[in-house]
Amino acid sequence: MTREPKTKAALIEAAIKIFEQKGFQHARVSDIVSAAGVAQGTFYIYFRSKEEIFRESCNGFINQIKEMFIQRTKHLFDGDTADEIIRNLYQVVSDIIDIYQKNLAVAGLLFREGIGNGRLFKEIYEDILSIFLSLIEEQIKKAMSKGFMSIEDTEIASVLLFGLFERSLFYFMLIHQKTDISKLKRIIVDFVLKALSFDYNNQCASMPPIS
Amino acid sequence: MTREPKTKAALIEAAIKIFEQKGFQHARVSDIVSAAGVAQGTFYIYFRSKEEIFRESCNGFINQIKEMFIQRTKHLFDGDTADEIIRNLYQVVSDIIDIYQKNLAVAGLLFREGIGNGRLFKEIYEDILSIFLSLIEEQIKKAMSKGFMSIEDTEIASVLLFGLFERSLFYFMLIHQKTDISKLKRIIVDFVLKALSFDYNNQCASMPPIS
Amino acid sequence: MTREPKTKAALIEAAIKIFEQKGFQHARVSDIVSAAGVAQGTFYIYFRSKEEIFRESCNGFINQIKEMFIQRTKHLFDGDTADEIIRNLYQVVSDIIDIYQKNLAVAGLLFREGIGNGRLFKEIYEDILSIFLSLIEEQIKKAMSKGFMSIEDTEIASVLLFGLFERSLFYFMLIHQKTDISKLKRIIVDFVLKALSFDYNNQCASMPPIS
Amino acid sequence: MTREPKTKAALIEAAIKIFEQKGFQHARVSDIVSAAGVAQGTFYIYFRSKEEIFRESCNGFINQIKEMFIQRTKHLFDGDTADEIIRNLYQVVSDIIDIYQKNLAVAGLLFREGIGNGRLFKEIYEDILSIFLSLIEEQIKKAMSKGFMSIEDTEIASVLLFGLFERSLFYFMLIHQKTDISKLKRIIVDFVLKALSFDYNNQCASMPPIS
DNA sequence: AATGAATGAGTGTTCATTCAT
């Protein structure tokens, strides 16, 4: 386990704070270092540039979501009843939102500042996009093979799902921060399943009482 | 009606081209004026700042979509059969995508560069968001009152729909420009209607053969 | 005739002064612009970089010497008596030294600062070197063909002459500024002619009383 | 006699290599230490500054030439025939060139980088200049007193000789490395002697067959 | 309306040097 030096962690923490406050463009490296309590030059021991610390600042969040998603979806369709699958899906949605909430500052960075700024965008946002699109598509295909749903074009469906997720979290977490989160989770699951022509069968698809 | 002077139009055209090439941040006013074939100072006769020309560059596109949307949705639920509504909705989706396609450069500006960049974002993107969210929500309420669908929370539904639209067009028009557009239109309509628990009734909801 | 803008000339003049005082490395662009009485940004209208103004500062001097040399040596060996040639050569030497003296600051720049500083050196000094070596060699060959001297290797001779000139002017003009210049001119001519086995014949090679 | 510690020697060796590659200005202390395989801080145990290691890097070469010159010229005019003196002078020239060749990297440093760079120049180059000028002048006076030559101004003559030597070695060793060295040695001796009005008498001044 | 030379505030980055371990 390579211990991240304290200084680097302090710089990242400071960077997130400053980027959030001023936006990427208006954040000065000098703001970051003074917030981190280190000297100007120290910054360049750990980061090649302001862009690099931006990227690294986003990584923790991206990786958390990615890993969680991969873990949680492994057994998403292991159950055989619709009910089980609904519960599983709810869990995934719930976890994504929780991670989003715990990393609100970074999420803001990523979806507000990361998009735009030319170079940064291409490397960060489009990466995330392609990673999640393939993860989502994989799950849809699995669901289809298990007979839970029938979709004409899995790529298009994945993109629609991604967009629906990304922008709604962006809106409700960052712009309009007042919604009842557990209601949001429930509605998203329902919306998604219906949109994907999920076969609710004759089972009573009651939402789980999970927080 | 004062016609836009030639010079101003040339500047906007040049700005779109340069913003598209280099992104807002890296586009220089000097790039824009030299692309437009006018002098530095001329720029400031027509625009107060680089931000202003950015905003004005986006306006045509935003207004086209907004006006079309308002016109087309006026009679969206005037029909009484599901089939008519499906046709109407398809028309709206189709028109949005067509306008998007005709303004690809500006759409790219708006959804790539407009998001982010602090000040610009707040003023442009969140404006669009709130305008479209209320327009969408209004339609959903109309649909509910006509008995075509039943939605738990119309605000959340609007946000989900907006996100689904915005990001999917962004993806298929700007990043991954190879999808069969008419198929995309059809699938979006279907996806949206299912997600909104649209009551297809016992009618044969065949998609119209419209281009 | 393209008029050099006043501002550019002022910048070059200021640059020469500042470079002379502080050396290339320690001269700040801000020193130069404030000496020239213009704004920081104005510098970059006329020069791409600090290096570029250095190069341009040297050009006037280099070109003066080069043109004079070419003009003066055209008829260097037109005379048929040794005496005439000695007079002509004296004229060349004298003119070089006069130009050197009139451009002492720039000459100092070139031979003190221009050598070294990696990139600058290669482009400026070695250019001058090759230009003058070929000009000198050409003259030596002419002198040989006219029978005034007999040299084993004209390239080596040119290099020796160039070095002898360059360093002695450097020394007597810039380091040790107290020598009797007309004596120096006379001795250089004599030194050079002897070194090149010039055939003084039986003529009385009295130096001309030219200033 | 305290032997130079290994580390110091490694640093000097590395410094010469890096200075040669990048030039003094662009050589970083960090380049030198990493080439020497030691830590940043170690550098400052042995050298007060980047300038100091530059100076020390040049010292070996300068001292070698100086010592050789002093030794070899002790008996330069001990012989009474011109032939002996020619042989002796050839030996000096030959030894200088050999030392130059064995220290090509350092010689390059000194004559490319050492000149220029303000402070460094004054302390290093002008030192060398004055040392060698006095050594040369001393020899010329000795030669005059022995009746081998007759010179109007020994200082000017010394400067001319120094320049001729320095620049020609610089040129043929560092810029244009293809000349026949033994030919160069022979021609320099001849050039110098003629320039100094050396009295070849009626002796057969055959060059020695030394390599 | 148009010009384009001039402005000058703003900042990312470098790197020689230090010092606690």
Place this chain on the structure above:
DNA sequence: GATGAATGAACACTCATTCAT
């Protein structure tokens, strides 16, 4: 002696904006 993380002063260069013509 050796380390290497930390320092922080220093500066070239950019470019949106202005304004006299």
